[in-house]
Amino acid sequence: MNSRRDLNLLSAASAVAIAGWSMLTLLLPLLALRFGAGAGDIGVLVAGASLLPLLLAVPIGTGVDRWGARRVMLLGFAGTTVALLPMVAQPSLAWLVVAFVVGSALQNGFIIGAQALIAALGADGRGREAAYGWWTTAMAGGQVVGPIAAGVLLDAFGMRPALAGVVVAFAAALVLMRAVRSRGRSETVVPPFRWRAASRLLRDRTVGIAVLTSTAAVWAMTIHATFLPVHLESLSLSAAAIGAILSLRSLAAVVIRPVMPQVVALLGGRERTVVYTLVALALALAGVVASPSPWAIGLWVVLFGAGHGLSQPISMVMVADRVAARERGAALGVRLMLNRLAQVLAPVAFVWFASGVGLPVLFLAHAALVAVASLVLVGWTRRAATHGP
Numbered sequence: 001m002n003s004r005r006d007l008n009l010l011s012a013a014s015a016v017a018i019a020g021w022s023m024l025t026l027l028l029p030l031l032a033l034r035f036g037a038g039a040g041d042i043g044v045l046v047a048g049a050s051l052l053p054l055l056l057a058v059p060i061g062t063g064v065d066r067w068g069a070r071r072v073m074l075l076g077f078a079g080t081t082v083a084l085l086p087m088v089a090q091p092s093l094a095w096l097v098v099a100f101v102v103g104s105a106l107q108n109g110f111i112i113g114a115q116a117l118i119a120a121l122g123a124d125g126r127g128r129e130a131a132y133g134w135w136t137t138a139m140a141g142g143q144v145v146g147p148i149a150a151g152v153l154l155d156a157f158g159m160r161p162a163l164a165g166v167v168v169a170f171a172a173a174l175v176l177m178r179a180v181r182s183r184g185r186s187e188t189v190v191p192p193f194r195w196r197a198a199s200r201l202l203r204d205r206t207v208g209i210a211v212l213t214s215t216a217a218v219w220a221m222t223i224h225a226t227f228l229p230v231h232l233e234s235l236s237l238s239a240a241a242i243g244a245i246l247s248l249r250s251l252a253a254v255v256i257r258p259v260m261p262q263v264v265a266l267l268g269g270r271e272r273t274v275v276y277t278l279v280a281l282a283l284a285l286a287g288v289v290a291s292p293s294p295w296a297i298g299l300w301v302v303l304f305g306a307g308h309g310l311s312q313p314i315s316m317v318m319v320a321d322r323v324a325a326r327e328r329g330a331a332l333g334v335r336l337m338l339n340r341l342a343q344v345l346a347p348v349a350f351v352w353f354a355s356g357v358g359l360p361v362l363f364l365a366h367a368a369l370v371a372v373a374s375l376v377l378v379g380w381t382r383r384a385a386t387h388g389p
Contacts, residue, residue, distance in 0.1 A: 006182045007118070007131060011138035013176035014114050017077060018139045020169025021107065022146030022250070023162070024084075026243055028100055029229045031159055035093040039230050039359065043347035045097060046226045050343035052105040057340055060108045061116075061333020069113035069120070070180055076109030077174040081167060088163045108336060115332045117182060119320040130261060132320075136313040137257040140305075143250030151243025209380050210318035211335050213274040216373035217311035219342040220281040223366045224249070224304060226347050228288060231359045237294065245298055252302045253309025260313060270314050271381040277314075278374035280307030285367035289360035 029042050037045070064072050083102035087095040118135050146169075153162035225246075232242045256263065267273045284304035291297045319331050346366065 003182070006180050007134065009176055009180045010114060010117060011135050013073075013077075013173045013180070014110070014135060015138040015142035016169050016176060017110055017142070017173035019142035019146035019149070020166045020173070021103070022143045022246075023150035023166045023169065024100065024103065025225050026147045026150045026229060026239075026246060027154065027159070027162055027166070028096065029226060030154065030233065030239055030242070031091070031096055032093065033230070033233065034159075035096070037093065039227065042226060042230065045100070046222065046347040047344045049097070049101045049104045050222075050340050052101060053108050054337060054340035054344055056105055057108050057112070057337035058333040061112045061331070061336070064109075064113050064116050064333075069117035070177065070182065072109040073113040073117075073177055074174065076106040076113070077170055077177055079106045080110075081170040081174060084163070084167045084170065088160060088167055091159050091163060108333075108340075112332050112336055115316055115320070117180075118316075120182065132313040132317050133257050133260040136309070136316075137254055140250045140253035140257060140309060144247045144254060147243035147246040147250075148240070149243075151238070151240040154239045204322055205380065206318050206322050207331070209271060209274065209377065210315040211338055212373060212377055212380065213278065213311050214315040214335055215338045215342045216278050216370050216377075217281060217308055217315075218339040219346045219373075220278075220285055220304070220366065220370045221308055222343045222346040223285065223363065224288075227359055227362060228301075231289060231363075232294075232297075234359070235294070241294070245294065245301055248298050248301045249305035249308070252305030256306045256309045257313060260310060263310065264314065270318055274311060274314055275374055275377050275381060277307040277311040278370055278377060280304070281311070282367045282371040282374060285363050285370065289363040 028045070032042050032045065060072065080103045083106070084099050087099040114135065115132075118131050149165060150162055153165050228246065229242050232245060237245075264270055264273050267276060280303055284300045284307065287300035287303070288297050291300060315335070316332070319335055322331075349366070349369075
């Protein structure tokens with residue numbers, strides 16, 4: 001009963017926090033454009049903001065194992081709330097950059113801590129899969145609300161109330177997280193992390209498949225979240241309309257995640273499912289810029305949301321099931337580190353296309369990269385099926 005209570009509270013805190021973060025990720029490109037930044041500048045900003053989280057992912061994962069997931073998450077929520085306050089008091093490009101960089105770094109503690117705590121609260125196998133599905137469904141629900149709220153606040157009241165809404169969301173997440181009782185801390189003494197352990201983890205076929213899936217999906221998501229608002233802005237859509245279209249992405253994830261175990265069974269297992277997710281992401285990246293109307297773009301956004309909605313919880317479960325509890329935080333930290341690497345590289349890879357031949361070619365180039373990753377994944381999954389785990 002206590003596990004169920006903590007799972008519900010953790011899911012609620014995560015949903016509110018990710019709503020705040022999705023508000024900020026929508027506001028970042030729109031406000032940066034208002035401050036005079038271009039598409040290339042926004043790409044560099046997103047890449048630079050992901051560099052610090054890249055370096056901190058594994059140390060934070062080890063900290064989760066040593067100090068407990070709950071404590072690390074509380075520090076992350078509190079730190080993000082404080083970092084956002086100057087941006088609300090005096091909106092500027094400089095404070096926007098500071099808030100986004102600090103928030104991105106502290107988000108590591110929230111993401112790794114929550115994933116480790118879910119693994120501790122859920123049972124092995126399908127029970128853990130269902131727990132991750134429920135948690136990620138709550139997260140997707142927050143991502144539905146966040147962009148719509150940010151767009152409406154920005155259109156109706158201006159940037160300062162919109163930014164204040166982000167602060168309120170993280171403060172609410174902090175209050176909810178304080179009510180969680182489980183620490184999510186390893187019961188054994190955790191040795192200091194050694195980088196050779198990361199190499200050992202990645203040599204495991206299942207972990208490797210999961211990490212490639214997650215990294216490619218985050219690559220696609222970074223392009224989608226960073227440049228799709230810019231593309232939609234060029235179509236003369238309002239901030240509220242842009243937020244509504246982006247919310248379709250999360251709504252698709254909300255719909256598909258509760259039935260994730262059934263979808264995995266229907267598609268023939270986790271390994272085959274993650275291949276399909278990358279194919280869906282590649283098609284959707286290409287489709288959003290090839291479509292002539294907002295309605296058609298919305299359909300491609302739904303496909304993208306369904307693919308991304310499956311890729312992340314499945315890859316989390318694949319990693320959590322393959323490692324011992326005492327190094328689960330470190331393993332999830334390695335996974336997140338490579339996700340952050342994708343967030344650093346994706347916004348600047350092919351960015352000259354945006355200023356040279358336009359955003360459509362940028363999207364098509366990244367769609368091709370994700371498609372290549374899906375082909376590599378096909379080879380890995382066949383090898384795993386032939387030789388075993």
